[in-house]
Amino acid sequence: MTSLSFRTNMMYHRIMLIRLMVKFVGLFMLAACSLSFTHAADKTLSSLIDKKIEKHLPEIIRIRRFLHMNPELGNREFETSKLVASKLLSQGLEVKSGIAKTGVIGILQGDQAGFSIGFRADMDALPIQENSQTPYASLNPGVMHACGHDIHTSIALGTAMVLSSLRDHINGSIKFIFQPAEEGPPAGEEGGASLMIKEGVLADPDIKAIFGLHVWPEIDVGQVRFSSGPVLASADSFEISLHGKSSHGARPHEGVDAIFLSSQIIVAIHSTMSRTVDPMDPAVVSIGKIQGGIRSNIIADEVHLAGTVRTLTEANRTRIQNLIENITRGFTQPFGASYDFSYRRGSPPVYNHPGLAEVMRPTLEQVLGKANVLNLPPQMVAEDFSEFCQKIPGFYFMLGVKNPSQKSMPPLHSPDFNPDERSIAVGIKIVSHLLLDCLAHRNSFKSEIY
Ligand SMILES: [Zn+2]
Numbered sequence: 001m002t003s004l005s006f007r008t009n010m011m012y013h014r015i016m017l018i019r020l021m022v023k024f025v026g027l028f029m030l031a032a033c034s035l036s037f038t039h040a041a042d043k044t045l046s047s048l049i050d051k052k053i054e055k056h057l058p059e060i061i062r063i064r065r066f067l068h069m070n071p072e073l074g075n076r077e078f079e080t081s082k083l084v085a086s087k088l089l090s091q092g093l094e095v096k097s098g099i100a101k102t103g104v105i106g107i108l109q110g111d112q113a114g115f116s117i118g119f120r121a122d123m124d125a126l127p128i129q130e131n132s133q134t135p136y137a138s139l140n141p142g143v144m145h146a147c148g149h150d151i152h153t154s155i156a157l158g159t160a161m162v163l164s165s166l167r168d169h170i171n172g173s174i175k176f177i178f179q180p181a182e183e184g185p186p187a188g189e190e191g192g193a194s195l196m197i198k199e200g201v202l203a204d205p206d207i208k209a210i211f212g213l214h215v216w217p218e219i220d221v222g223q224v225r226f227s228s229g230p231v232l233a234s235a236d237s238f239e240i241s242l243h244g245k246s247s248h249g250a251r252p253h254e255g256v257d258a259i260f261l262s263s264q265i266i267v268a269i270h271s272t273m274s275r276t277v278d279p280m281d282p283a284v285v286s287i288g289k290i291q292g293g294i295r296s297n298i299i300a301d302e303v304h305l306a307g308t309v310r311t312l313t314e315a316n317r318t319r320i321q322n323l324i325e326n327i328t329r330g331f332t333q334p335f336g337a338s339y340d341f342s343y344r345r346g347s348p349p350v351y352n353h354p355g356l357a358e359v360m361r362p363t364l365e366q367v368l369g370k371a372n373v374l375n376l377p378p379q380m381v382a383e384d385f386s387e388f389c390q391k392i393p394g395f396y397f398m399l400g401v402k403n404p405s406q407k408s409m410p411p412l413h414s415p416d417f418n419p420d421e422r423s424i425a426v427g428i429k430i431v432s433h434l435l436l437d438c439l440a441h442r443n444s445f446k447s448e449i450y
Pocket residue numbers: 147183412413
């Protein structure tokens with residue numbers, strides 16, 4: 001009896017223990033599932049997106065080639081802008097044109113309630129003569145899509161075409177932002193992301209997060225690079241004019257040698273950088289222009305220097321601006337020279353919002369496979385997408401455009417730059433999933449996003 005009741009008791013406890021374990025494992029699984037859920041994991045929707053891409057791809061490739069053949073410089077993207085607006089209208093989007101000169105916005109309203117997010121594509125080309133032998137090489141002499149903005153524009157249009165027939169899967173709305181003058185507006189004009197923001201691109205409806213990408217020639221089609229936090233540098237520029245006194249080259253003590261001073265200043269800037277800037281917080285100063293002097297045996301009284309400053313943090317930006325001016329003052333005063341110094345703040349660093357990056361990483365991994373989502377070490381190039389990241393959470397990634405069978409390809413801004421067009425379909429797929437998942441993840445975001 002005792003032993004029977006003991007056995008019964010033991011069995012009872014075992015059953016309870018197993019039940020508890022099942023319950024615990026179930027809860028854990030549920031939590032894990034809700035954390036890793038992405039639309040990208042929804043096979044039906046995923047194959048629907050693939051089919052839509054397949055359907056629209058021939059037209060998108062035609063559009064991309066048209067854009068490539070007809071590149072337009074910053075703030076002059078008149079035909080590009082018209083093409084974008086008419087394509088968006090034909091897909092039933094609400095379209096606004098003429099924002100920040102030639103910018104276009106297309107709003108895609110989903111069937112489900114939710115918030116609004118944005119996707120930004122830049123449209124401008126560069127003043128470069130194309131070398132490529134492709135049948136769709138630039139027809140506009142001296143102007144070329146050498147930074148791949150034709151690919152960006154095509155991906156944004158393609159995504160709008162794909163998602164406009166999937167409104168029932170959209171919780172909220174998507175604002176497609178086609179931006180002029182990313183490479184900088186013509187001298188004396190405003191333009192680019194900052195002007196779009198000034199003209200209200202982030203409002204009506206207010207967008208809670210913004211996505212962007214850039215073609216990246218260092219990785220294969222089918223791969224992306226991204227990371228959380230700072231990814232691209234700020235881009236500031238400075239100019240120094242040194243005013244000395246001319247004299248005979250054989251009698252330098254009677255003049256103030258501006259060329260000698262400029263050489264001291266250049267060496268001092270570079271050497272002081274290595275002793276005052278935290279090596280774990282990268283920064284670059286490059287002096288790309290120096291002009292001065294008129295003859296080999298005349299001491300130069302004027303020298304003009306111009307350079308660029310790239311940093312990943314605001315602290316370094318301010319530190320380096322002060323450092324350059326202090327060095328200039330420190331060298332000119334003892335020699336009786338004077339100087340003019342001007343420092344122009346360009347776009348700030350591009351910053352991937354850590355909360356948004358954490359939520360979106362599984363989507364990239366689902367779409368491309370974990371092995372194709374590569375880490376992006378901070379780059380010292382710049383991009384005015386950063387202006388949006390200053391206002392709202394941003395997510396920016398690099399899209400592989402290298403043909404995998406080639407070892408390397410010409411870099412961005414090269415007259416031989418020729419991205420693999422298969423990257424367009426990959427880009428549309430990634431962006432479609434990122435946007436849908438971001439809207440579906442409404443409850444996963446911390447309050448700063450939602
Ligand atoms: Zn560029």
